Amino acid sequence: MIVQVDNLTKKYKKEWVLQGVQFEINHPQIVAIVGPNGSGKTTLFNCMTNLLSINSGTIKVLEKDYKDTSLFYDVSYLQDNRILYENLTAYDHLQFVCSVMKQPSTKIVEVAKRVGMESYLKKPVQKFSLGMKQHLLLAMAIINNPKLLLMDEPLNGLDPSSAINMRKILLELYEEGTTIMISSHNLDEIDRLTNTIFFMKDGQILEESLKNYNMKQYFLNVNNLAQAKDKLNELSVSYTVNKDDQVVFYDNETSFQDVLIHLNQNDVLVEDIDIKRIGAEKRYLELFERTVSE
Amino acid sequence: MNNLLLFESKKIMKTLYFIILIIALFSFVSFYFVYNFVHTERADDYIYKNETVKSNFQSTIEELSITEESNAANKEEIEFFVNEIEELDMLSEAAKNYDWNTILNYEIANGEELVKMSPSQNVYTWPTGFTYEVVYEKNKWLLEHNIQPVFPIHSNSEITAYDRVFDTAIIEEIAYDFYNKYDSSSVYFLYLLIGVGLNIGGAIFFLFLFGNVVTREDIGRNGPINFLATMPLKSWKVIWSKLITTVLLTFLILLATALWGLLLGIIFDRFGDWNYPVLIYKPDSSFRFMEMGNFILLSMLLFFIVLIFCYSWLFLYSVLVKQTFMTIVLTIVTLVLGNLLSGSDIGRGLSFAPYNPFNYFQINDIITMEYALTAENFSFTIWNGIFSLLISSFIILFASYLIFKRKAK
Amino acid sequence: MKLFLFELKKFAWTKKFLIILIALVCSVVFLFIRNVLFQDYAQEQKNEEIALFIETSSSKDSGYTSQLERLGNNEEVEMKQELNLTVLNLARELRNVMATEDDWKTELTVENRLLVAISEYKATGEDYPISDEDISHRIAMNHTLLDLEIPPEFEHYSTAFPNFLKQVVDLFISYSGLIIVLLLIGEIMTREFENRSINLLFTLPLNRTKLILGKYFSALLTSVFTFFFIIAVGALIGKLFGAEGSFAYPVLIEKEGHLYYMSTMDYLQFVVLLFAIMLLFVIALYIYYSLVFKHLLASLLAIIATLIGGYQLGNFINWTPFAWVNPFQYTIPKEAILYQNEHLFYQGISVTLLATLLLVVISILRIKRNFN
Incomplete structure (x- = not known):
């Protein structure tokens, strides 16, 4: 068991921020937490790390009581960049974390390279950009090879190549057996990382997994649109045509293979295919449509 | 713990603000040294002063002996002045040869006469009999220990707590002119530095220096404290490391300042005399002397403990209001008000007053026991002070820790 | 005007301000009770x-x-x-x-x-x-x-209305007035820098001259209000619970070594006048320091050091015309009135006002230069 949260509630100034959060993570995986602003994502992380006291419920992390500070040898929490000391350098931060975590100091340069921040290791944080701070926070979080990594909006301010690098690092950590809980608003990026998503709304987790809701969206460029439409109607596939004259359909209704074969057999040439995983986004819209439109 | 201490001291020292304040401190010490250096009465100044007096005497003699008649009429007076001039010449000659013993012997002989007249001497008005006695004994001590005196050392060169009345403002000014001695030898300079620096003002400087050591963590506002709280560290360690770092840095700063003062003295003047006498009051109009070196060490010890007491308030307010500005303001208001209330006649008259830590901010007066004398209570000793300061600091710090544990969530 | 109201709201509408006011009321009440209790003493x-x-x-x-x-x-x-x-x-x-x-x-x-x-x-x-x-x-x-024909009062323990009011003014305006001002406006500028909220103000279509003036006048208004409040509380308590007394009660002053007296009423007016002038100056100086240092503790320390240093310099320098050019002589307004040796109490008014104006202008220039 890695994380077990049972009926967790948290009241903040007369307002219930968490009302009965319940979930369990039993094997290493990447879990995304998604929800609108104010849905309680950060509060959940803060409660799990004992930064906030809870009103009721139980939290168990790595088989231990979550209040035990020795847990943090194996648990890292990437927080808001307000936790950084403006007057200290990145190196100062890493050196401190390294020594507290009882890691060899060679790790500092190693992790800086891995994150891609060797060039500004000795600069004070006040001169950092948003993305640079995010790099430092990531480096601080992974220096101890954690078993559980909590990440609150880690993608804030990252440029595309940094984001790609971060994804790479997270997937590597996952391969090495780290469980990652990540909260983010970047649904595209989440789709690339995982299909286990906790949707949070009004302090509750609505859904644990998208395994049964894993959808792909296909965009086909065909040489003969009219004929393709006919053939697809034959197969009774529900599809749409977008403004680029692409045929768009989802894969859970008819298998993608069937569609391709059927079109091919009927002399419709598929010139280009674009596949997009839209699970998170589609489900998000369904869940929060009302919230959004309100 | 080590890594935390190192990290905390980095957090404090790696700020421009801290560096500037330290530079300001050292510049202040240096300027004060220059001031003392310039104002030190050296052999030349001593001789010059004698010459001025001499020429005054000479013109008086001339006036008195303007005619044969007046010369005869004022014979006694003229003789007196001639005598005085001879003595001044003798003293100047001695100063020229750095022969302090002759000067001391002369002043001791002078003082002896004054002390003998004791019963008819002033009890309230400067210079009192007590003051004469202090000067006399002090000069004897200087002679016995073979110490180079810090001028002036004549009979009117002291003001003691018994000198309660100065008749006019001009007399008061003159008295202080004699009393304020300057010397740039290391030991005496440190002694003077203690007089100007080790008081509530000095304590406030240190409060400004370390004012945001706790509040910089932004407790309760998702600040850096959340970073420390998600490290494998016990919460008591976090607050303790802050206190220890502050105290250690304070100690180092005090030490470095003292060393800097010593160094300035040694380089530009001389080391001075560890045994130089400092007046300590005893009950019933008696007194004794303490070696200046020991006096300096005791002062620094007491000041150090006073600072710990100040820091304990700082920590308490830091965890209570969690905001730098109000923390500093409340700490200073508490200390100043505590001082004013405790230092008033009524405050000092209370039965537990010697155990009230706020009474121990006037380092100099506590160690010389002047505070005890004016409060008419000789329980105001440095050791009672250290005891009450430490006990109350401990209680306040413990309270801060409990609040910190509760509020950090 | 909008900016001014926004600024005013930022620090007059806080719990802190309320607490300061309550603390001041308590102190005045405490002072009165003390005076009553200490009559025998x-x-x-x-x-x-x-x-x-x-x-x-x-x-x-x-x-x-x-x-x-x-x-x-x-x-x-x-x-x-x-x-x-x-x-x-x-x-x-x-x-x-x-x-x-x-x-x-x-x-x-x-x-x-x-x-x-x-x-x-x-x-x-x-x-x-x-x-x-x-x-x-x-x-x-x-x-x-x-x-x-005015009966005497104990100098430090009077419960007569005019004498008590004088004590309140001495204590809360002469001696601790400037500290109260710093307490009120301490974070006025530095907080904007330390929280980076200055960037919000800078990215709004606001005139930066108005920004400084808004800060300045809202600080001034808050301070003025606070001191009126103190005086009003002192007067109320003195009037309600104190003896009647007389506003003609003499206050001894020293002028060129000779003793004169002025009535308590005149004394109060002069102290308040000098303090008001000092208030204008100190707020301008503090805003300027805040702009320079952008750091709370540094600005506070600097202004405290400047005020004490400037005041001491005035005591130190015996050159008579210095009183015409020293803007720090009203740091303790009471002293400027009680001891008019080699200087008269009004000599510093013009230079203090001039220095205030200068500081406001420099601050405006600085904020324009620094960020444009």
């Missing part, structure tokens, strides 16, 4: 002083007697003994007058006679536990009171 102190005089004089008297026994007839000693006896008798008379609760006029008259006798005795070169300066101050004060 003040009387006791006066009695003790007379007891000391009586003790001193009687021991001196026996000293002279034994001296005369030793020396035989000695004119000088006999004269001293006589003068001392006069003092002793007057001190005893004063004690009796005070004990029998006679009217205050007799008391003051006897006290003055005693003081004159003491000063005559001291003129022979003898020691007595009161200084010549104290004697002349007290004689002057008592004379004035007798002339004006």
